[in-house]
Amino acid sequence: MSSNSTMPAPPNPRSSIAEERANPSFPVRELTYWIDGGHRVTELKERIMLELERDPLWRVSDHPNLSLAETRERAMSKIRRLADLATSRPLEETMIRMSIISVVDPGFWTRFGVHFGLFFGALQGQATPSQMAYWMDKGALSMQGITGCFGMTELGHGSNVAGLETTATLDEKVDEFIVHSPTLTATKWWIGGAAHTATHCAVYAQLIVKGQCYGTKTFVVQLRDTKTFALMPGVNIGDLGKKMGRDQIDNGWIRFTHVRIPRSHMLMKHTKVTRSGEVIEPPLAQLAYGALIQGRVSMVSDSANVAKRALTIATRYASVRRQFGGSVSAGAAETKLIDYPIHQYRLLPLMAQTFAMIFTAREVTANYEKLMGELSDLGEAKDAAADDVIKNLKETHATSAGLKAFCTWMCLNIIDQCRQSLGGHGYSAYTGLSQAYSDFAVHCTWEGDNTILTLQCGRYLVATALDARKGQPLPENLSYLKGAVSATGGLSDRACKGDSAEQVSSLDTLKAAWSSVAANAILNAVRDFEAGLGKGLSKDDAYEFSSASRLHAARMHTYTYLLHRFAAQVDQSPTALRPVLTLLAQLFGAHSAVQHSGEFLQSGFYTGPQIETLKGFVSHACSEIRKDAVSLTDAFNYTDYVVNSPLGRFDGDVYEKYFELVTSLNPAKPVPYFDSLIRPLLERTNETEAGPELEIDEE
Amino acid sequence: MSSNSTMPAPPNPRSSIAEERANPSFPVRELTYWIDGGHRVTELKERIMLELERDPLWRVSDHPNLSLAETRERAMSKIRRLADLATSRPLEETMIRMSIISVVDPGFWTRFGVHFGLFFGALQGQATPSQMAYWMDKGALSMQGITGCFGMTELGHGSNVAGLETTATLDEKVDEFIVHSPTLTATKWWIGGAAHTATHCAVYAQLIVKGQCYGTKTFVVQLRDTKTFALMPGVNIGDLGKKMGRDQIDNGWIRFTHVRIPRSHMLMKHTKVTRSGEVIEPPLAQLAYGALIQGRVSMVSDSANVAKRALTIATRYASVRRQFGGSVSAGAAETKLIDYPIHQYRLLPLMAQTFAMIFTAREVTANYEKLMGELSDLGEAKDAAADDVIKNLKETHATSAGLKAFCTWMCLNIIDQCRQSLGGHGYSAYTGLSQAYSDFAVHCTWEGDNTILTLQCGRYLVATALDARKGQPLPENLSYLKGAVSATGGLSDRACKGDSAEQVSSLDTLKAAWSSVAANAILNAVRDFEAGLGKGLSKDDAYEFSSASRLHAARMHTYTYLLHRFAAQVDQSPTALRPVLTLLAQLFGAHSAVQHSGEFLQSGFYTGPQIETLKGFVSHACSEIRKDAVSLTDAFNYTDYVVNSPLGRFDGDVYEKYFELVTSLNPAKPVPYFDSLIRPLLERTNETEAGPELEIDEE
Numbered sequence A, B: 001m002s003s004n005s006t007m008p009a010p011p012n013p014r015s016s017i018a019e020e021r022a023n024p025s026f027p028v029r030e031l032t033y034w035i036d037g038g039h040r041v042t043e044l045k046e047r048i049m050l051e052l053e054r055d056p057l058w059r060v061s062d063h064p065n066l067s068l069a070e071t072r073e074r075a076m077s078k079i080r081r082l083a084d085l086a087t088s089r090p091l092e093e094t095m096i097r098m099s100i101i102s103v104v105d106p107g108f109w110t111r112f113g114v115h116f117g118l119f120f121g122a123l124q125g126q127a128t129p130s131q132m133a134y135w136m137d138k139g140a141l142s143m144q145g146i147t148g149c150f151g152m153t154e155l156g157h158g159s160n161v162a163g164l165e166t167t168a169t170l171d172e173k174v175d176e177f178i179v180h181s182p183t184l185t186a187t188k189w190w191i192g193g194a195a196h197t198a199t200h201c202a203v204y205a206q207l208i209v210k211g212q213c214y215g216t217k218t219f220v221v222q223l224r225d226t227k228t229f230a231l232m233p234g235v236n237i238g239d240l241g242k243k244m245g246r247d248q249i250d251n252g253w254i255r256f257t258h259v260r261i262p263r264s265h266m267l268m269k270h271t272k273v274t275r276s277g278e279v280i281e282p283p284l285a286q287l288a289y290g291a292l293i294q295g296r297v298s299m300v301s302d303s304a305n306v307a308k309r310a311l312t313i314a315t316r317y318a319s320v321r322r323q324f325g326g327s328v329s330a331g332a333a334e335t336k337l338i339d340y341p342i343h344q345y346r347l348l349p350l351m352a353q354t355f356a357m358i359f360t361a362r363e364v365t366a367n368y369e370k371l372m373g374e375l376s377d378l379g380e381a382k383d384a385a386a387d388d389v390i391k392n393l394k395e396t397h398a399t400s401a402g403l404k405a406f407c408t409w410m411c412l413n414i415i416d417q418c419r420q421s422l423g424g425h426g427y428s429a430y431t432g433l434s435q436a437y438s439d440f441a442v443h444c445t446w447e448g449d450n451t452i453l454t455l456q457c458g459r460y461l462v463a464t465a466l467d468a469r470k471g472q473p474l475p476e477n478l479s480y481l482k483g484a485v486s487a488t489g490g491l492s493d494r495a496c497k498g499d500s501a502e503q504v505s506s507l508d509t510l511k512a513a514w515s516s517v518a519a520n521a522i523l524n525a526v527r528d529f530e531a532g533l534g535k536g537l538s539k540d541d542a543y544e545f546s547s548a549s550r551l552h553a554a555r556m557h558t559y560t561y562l563l564h565r566f567a568a569q570v571d572q573s574p575t576a577l578r579p580v581l582t583l584l585a586q587l588f589g590a591h592s593a594v595q596h597s598g599e600f601l602q603s604g605f606y607t608g609p610q611i612e613t614l615k616g617f618v619s620h621a622c623s624e625i626r627k628d629a630v631s632l633t634d635a636f637n638y639t640d641y642v643v644n645s646p647l648g649r650f651d652g653d654v655y656e657k658y659f660e661l662v663t664s665l666n667p668a669k670p671v672p673y674f675d676s677l678i679r680p681l682l683e684r685t686n687e688t689e690a691g692p693e694l695e696i697d698e699e
Helices: A013-021 A028-036 A039-054 A068-088 A091-104 A106-126 A129-137 A285-318 A341-378 A384-423 A423-427 A434-446 A450-469 A476-481 A502-504 A507-534 A538-547 A547-572 A575-595 A597-602 A607-627 A629-636 A654-665 A674-683 B013-019 B028-036 B039-054 B068-088 B091-104 B106-126 B129-137 B283-317 B341-377 B385-420 B423-427 B434-442 B450-469 B474-479 B501-505 B507-534 B540-544 B549-571 B577-596 B597-602 B608-626 B629-636 B655-665 B674-683
Strands: A148-152 A167-169 A176-180 A188-192 A200-209 A214-223 A235-239 A251-257 A261-262 B146-151 B165-173 B176-180 B188-192 B200-209 B212-222 B235-239 B251-256 B257-260
Touching: A013 A423, A013 A629, A028 A039, A028 A575, A028 B577, A039 A091, A039 A507, A039 A629, A039 B039, A068 A106, A068 A285, A068 B674, A091 A106, A091 A167, A091 A575, A106 A148, A106 A188, A106 A200, A106 A214, A106 A285, A106 A434, A148 A188, A148 B501, A167 B655, A176 A214, A176 B629, A188 A200, A214 A261, A261 B629, A285 A341, A285 A384, A285 A434, A285 A629, A341 A384, A341 A575, A341 B450, A341 B540, A341 B549, A384 A423, A384 A434, A384 A450, A384 A476, A384 A547, A384 B434, A423 A434, A423 B013, A434 B385, A434 B674, A450 A476, A450 A507, A450 A547, A450 B341, A450 B507, A476 A507, A476 A547, A507 A538, A507 A575, A507 A597, A507 A629, A538 A547, A538 B129, A538 B341, A547 A575, A575 A597, A575 A607, A575 B212, A575 B235, A597 A607, A597 B608, A607 B597, A607 B674, A674 B068, B013 B629, B028 B039, B028 B235, B028 B577, B028 B629, B068 B091, B068 B106, B068 B674, B091 B106, B091 B283, B106 B129, B106 B188, B106 B200, B106 B212, B106 B283, B106 B434, B165 B674, B176 B212, B188 B200, B212 B257, B283 B341, B283 B385, B283 B629, B341 B385, B341 B549, B341 B577, B341 B608, B341 B629, B385 B423, B385 B474, B385 B549, B423 B434, B450 B474, B450 B540, B450 B549, B474 B507, B474 B549, B501 B507, B501 B608, B507 B540, B507 B549, B507 B577, B507 B597, B540 B549, B549 B577, B549 B597, B577 B608, B597 B608, B608 B629
Parallel strands: A148 A200, A167 A200, B146 B200, B165 B200
Antiparallel strands: A167 A176, A176 A261, A188 A251, A200 A214, A235 A251, B165 B176, B176 B257, B188 B251, B200 B212, B235 B251
């Protein structure tokens, strides 16, 4: 086939993206305010993004080209700047700065967070007032004298904190604890900041007094001399080296060999050990839950924030990149990726998931803060008010476990789907998403391995359903179980009324659909649990026996929770935003339902034809949201500095800037091993030895 | 809670894994032979693995600690060894060596493959006999004089080869082509070997003769002087630097500015250009398909081989690692991960997927070779025999497109699921799976982006169903469409007979179930395509309109194909292996069906209660296969060198060897920036300026 012209160059990418912004269906700036929680927060974020962008310390575009040693040194060079700001500026500003940094430079965020979040957090949560005063005086908040790390996990022990092997044995004679790693598997492992940074460590160890073991408690152990950085006697530390991601933080291992610390270095807000060796245990063990929940809640926010960046890159690139289509022989431009239905189908459900996480994160953060307030007002009394708060705490604990697991999995998937949507360019280290994946992946296994968290959540759901059967009231987030748990009530009356696309896909129908399916999944988990008991298994073994359906129940509950929170935020949103947010919420609910269509068919909520109608709605919603896709990424309001990918630039000038970045970071140089390796390869001759002729072979 | 003992150390990991091998249900060595294709191949593999392990050049355990420059130089240092072996040893041995290297050192495999697979492959596929003789004489096979790269993709153009911008314009006056990159987006991009290695490039460019464009053809262009490695006039090359993975290969960009080459450097096996500028096009354009199919088929094998490694690591670690369970206060050991039903549920369906890929890869490789034989016997005649072969070729092209996409996605998921199953240790660079993920990920976007390939496959399925309606015979792999495509025949008579676990989950039932669902999915895609036509869309636009259901049809067809190939191999397997392989095939079919239960309910093959029974079967199959899990990884027969992870060691001695590896690669050193950064941080004082008091503020 011949044609009389050569290939046309792609149209100007700047105009390709500009046309996407011509006619948004909603006020973009309003949505930014709504996402951020008000224009004051938006403006504060913008100020902080600008400050970071202008400070040469915060350059991140060259990260892919740094060695491990350079990466760590670069990170350390920023600690002081941030510590000074954290202690001199208002807390809200610091929190916002950290949330931006968690997207821009997640490895550094972890390195800083180990001291301020984990080490200092352990003091806040577990030190008595006088202990707190002592450590504050030593400089534990501002890193003026102390840098801390957090010594929980061991080589042989991760999720099971109760099974840690490190011991802290009271030597009453001298009023000291002896901290010791009895075995190789007891070696503290993955300790962020241990290899290069920390002077002190909050060590989790088995408290042993007078030969009795009282379980895992926390002890502050000095690791290094603060003047010379020499290791303290009995302390051995090593470097864990290269990781999948987050190389900014120096994870290390620590072994303790009979290390002595004062008794007062055990954090005694909860359990106390007296001079005479009396162990006083606290009335409310659940109080320690709080810190766990905070970590989980923050990972829901983090999932939303990282997903915003991934979608900004993928959506903007899809609005500029052209491929196939058009009439090549006529010299027409190729078609934008975002104009392909399949590309819309790849990206826009992920956009809807991102909004679900944004709004859920905001609500669970507020709930968590309210709950912590109630908890600290509570004192140590065991009364009815305390019962309510504890109940609430348990519910939040379980829900946050499910959210942490499914949101981090969701975000990890979003990152990789967005990366794959960039085609080959997604594999470059300079387009941003390969590193984002490697950095984010740890969220799925740390602070509670996701699978274990889903099972915790599922266990709570089963237990709550069983309690409800016995007449206990249901917490609000599980009110959908009403009726389902009674002997007479069933779920059969909950079915979609009407077959039209509107009826099948309305937000109310979708909320009811998910509630129904979640209730069904919980009942199935209860059924399997009871089948286990029926086989004579112990309660714990019956829970193990039902773990697949428990995990499934947690998934269905969590998706239901996300949809309900999303819908609640839509209801409260400014009128001008409601159409687009409603459509996004519907897309979230409908796409997720199609992905799990078997559950909806089995529960009887939807019929097969209704599922087909729902699939049609998903395609329709994608094509509608496609019109606003770039404006939605604009509403996320990340500057080019934060997006940190030439393919996700606001102005669409992807090719020029990608070329510039790659060439400036990889300047032309002679091939370093031409003389040593390549020339000898090209110029070699075959050296084959046939060997001498043998006399016996002669004829 | 107190107890009178400290935590017990975990039981000896060596005995934990040894007990797993006590009583396999099948002869392990027999399975190895069956997987490899006979004991001769097994023994050859073992010899090659040993040779690689003993050659210091092939050390890979220190890869995580190499810089980009070191990584590339290390890779280059191995090229010569392998080139010498490739030219002096039998081809079969070379192929096996390469398949092992693709698991051990995938980045190097790519660097080597660019010359031998892509550059030399282009010559083989597209050069005339006299051109081939010329390039052989220049040393193109053995790299004695020439190192080649493959210049297809451009900055602005990936999957759409027809849309490439680079031009090759005939200058008849001097009998030369002028190769030129007219725009920035025409820059050749991702060219493996271009940055540091190649002297010559097989350049894809638009052939332009007398002002007419004849589409994309291939031209050999010299890039560098073979004596000095200086760039040739008009050639500019740059380094693409850091990537997500496979840093062993030096991908680069190339711009051509009016570079002149002899007319004879256009590869003219198919299209020919005469001295006078006459363009002669070939009768059978489809012949160029062959090379594409080969790449796809080899990625099915690669998916299987990499998945074997990931499962070896995850399964062996799960048999050694202990967590929770046991009675801690009684000092009992914690429970092995592999004994948890949820852990079996995480890993063993992936094991079944791996076997499905192993057997499918073997069969499609054999089919491909047969087909290529037929094709080369064909000549250029257009007769009935040619029609059959072309038909077969189209079917293989479509099926291999689907297999490439879904097997590479499946393997990528297996790697990350296995990595996550290692808990925190999966995040270490020394446990092997984080790099495996980064290296493997490129398979999903190169040699045909997966999404585009699924759509190609789906288009073929729709077209074939439409042809069958018109009375054309169905290819064997689509025989399940029989009846479904006739106006009267329906799928309603295809439903699972019987509700028992045996009836629901037998291999015959599962094969019928998948065939039925695949047929249904194809019919839905046909329906959507026709709906598009009904709306007045063009054929191409109707295909775009139906892309979501087309992709889905391709998925269902590919899973059906995998199950049928797996089952066929089970039928032919030695009797002693049949029970375990049958169970694995059932698990593959049943687990995949549960994952897509909505489709099976909608097609009417299974009822809701039957799906519940199938879920029960999946749990049951997992608990059965769990007994053989370690033996199955033993049957994969990868040596510790190939597994290359301390957590996947044959002897189970994970903790000692992991600690040894990490400490030997990261020896203790003073913190390099203590004086420059840490001391100033710890010893700093606050510098806050209140400023002078102002007179106007005085009271």
